[in-house]
Amino acid sequence: MLQALRNKLHGWPSIVVLGICVFAVSFFGIESYFMAQTDTFVAKVGKHEITQQQFQARLNQLRQQAGEQQADTSIYERPEMKQRVLDSMIDQQLLLKANDDLGMKVSDLAIRDTIASIPGFQVSGQFDLNTYRAALATQGKTPAMFENDVRSELAIQLLPEALIGSTIVTDADMDRFLNLRLQRRDLRFAMLPRPALTDSNVTDAQIDAFYKEHQADFMSPEQVAVKYLEVNGADLKVDTQPADDELKKRYEAEKQRFAQPEQRLVSHILINVPKNATPEQQKAALTKAEKVAAEANEGNFAKLAEQDSDDLGSKRQGGDLGWLEKGVANQAFDEALFALQKGQVSKPVLSPDEGYHILWLRDVRSGQAKPFEEVREQIAKEVAATEHDRVYNDVAGKLADKTYQNPSSLESAAQELKLPIKSTELFSRQGGEGIAANPKVAAAAFSDEVLAQGNNSSLIDLGSNHAVVIHVDKHVPTAARPLAQVRDSIRQKILDDRVAVAAKQRADDLLAKLVKGEDMKAVVASMGANVQSVNEATRIQQALPAELLEKAFLLPHPAAAKSQYAVVATRDGNYALLAVDKVQDGDLSKITPAERDRLRSDMAQAYGTLATHEYINSLKANTTIKIAKDRL
Known part of the structure; x- marks a missing residue:
């Protein structure tokens, strides 16, 4: 078969086919046949x-x-x-x-x-x-x-x-919001007493069934106790009394730290050059900048800045930029500023991505180094702190290395570093006492590497030169608590549920009477409850329970002479009957101009944030x- 194929690959057809193959390989790259691209x-x-x-x-x-x-x-x-x-x-x-x-x-x-x-x-x-x-x-x-x-x-x-x-927030937008925010509602409500328990008989079968059905509610949490080695910088004793010669040597080596660099008090006028400006726009900006620079002097610079500067951050202060040092602004700005003499106004200086600056050097503050005696105490503290950190880092580093080299135990590291092995009580994933109160320790204790694999943890940084390495000493898996331990609580839960069901049923029955048109006072009087009224309640009414207030402003507007009613579950497990009798718009005359300005700003922020989310969603779609x- 190979010979037959060889015989057929003769003549100009084979040359054409071979040429196409060579072209394909050279065009696409032969390396694609041997190299796999891996996305990361x-x-x-x-x-x-x-x-x-x-x-x-x-x-x-x-x-x-x-x-x-x-x-x-x-x-x-x-x-x-x-x-x-x-x-x-x-x-x-x-x-x-x-x-x-x-x-x-x-x-x-x-x-x-x-x-x-x-x-x-x-x-x-x-x-x-x-x-x-x-x-x-x-x-x-x-x-x-x-x-x-x-x-x-x-x-x-x-x-x-x-x-x-x-974002534009109109007066009509604010009025609509304020009318809703300050809306007033006339309310009546009655807090219904908890009904008496009519059936207190709970059988063993009922308790057993409840236990099986709600077993997840009676699980003891998974717990661990750990042993640990601790390095605490506060406990490390570092004896460092550096000599004056050493302190002076450090002072000379770092003298620039204690020198106040030369500072220049400067004002500027910025003539903006648009991004991707045309030659005509660039020429117009330069012409304007040269005109302003020619007119500017110490007497009128602030006025010209307020009038002509495009820097909104400084124009209201007459172009004041405060005291500047070298390296704060860009290179062109720096070179022009530090070439000026006090009182001089510069020619236009082109700054990348901004435009032309006209600078006025108002004052100069020469650099001056603090004497050694003035900074000696500072350097001594720094030397001591550096040595303290060095000792801590040395011990902590060795602790990390030793416990990593022998991951199944803390014993070897404890002996070599002369550190006592400490221990905690049992604690859950939510933490415990001592170092177990730290979320990092709790997370490490229940991690796969430490709990499942039985290894030492890595060095856990607790902050402020304080670190530990832990090892699980005891593990108590989650398990269902025995029925005998929870029998009494289950019995009480069953009784409480019976009362709750009866309370809801009674509240619904009373609501049905109100909807039919019966008088609220008469309806709740039979329950030993009283009707309370609140006229012109607002959304921020402090005298009402929060759940009642929330429901009151969710109910529809009542029709003429016909209240809206609802049953409301209260936080104590009881129920209340609620009536909304009247709804009025907010009194906008009480809103001061300053409050309206703040509201306009807040609404613009909220609308702008919403617009940003919508804009991002549109970007995602495209x-x-x-x-x-x-x-x-």
């Missing part, structure tokens, strides 16, 4: 991939925030919560893509103002560059990295803020979104 995204929004690394980083961030608030971090292991987090990331990516499509960008000034307003970067209420850099260093971030994070956060807010800002649930 958890979601793909259009062409943008949300990677597993990005998704896990977001989950870890949320877990850390929950841990800091002493909340349950285990919720982020649930599939529905993971899906909710991913949905949020998808929404954010849709907004970022919409920003690009619409040409919306975060300005450098917005980033600068946001960072300067963060209290953690301020000293005496003013932004401090050294504090800023030191705070970022503790997070392992550079200013550029942090500024990118801020830019991303602000970018996500651009469209929602634009939608909220463009975007191909793939989700890999198996990678969550």
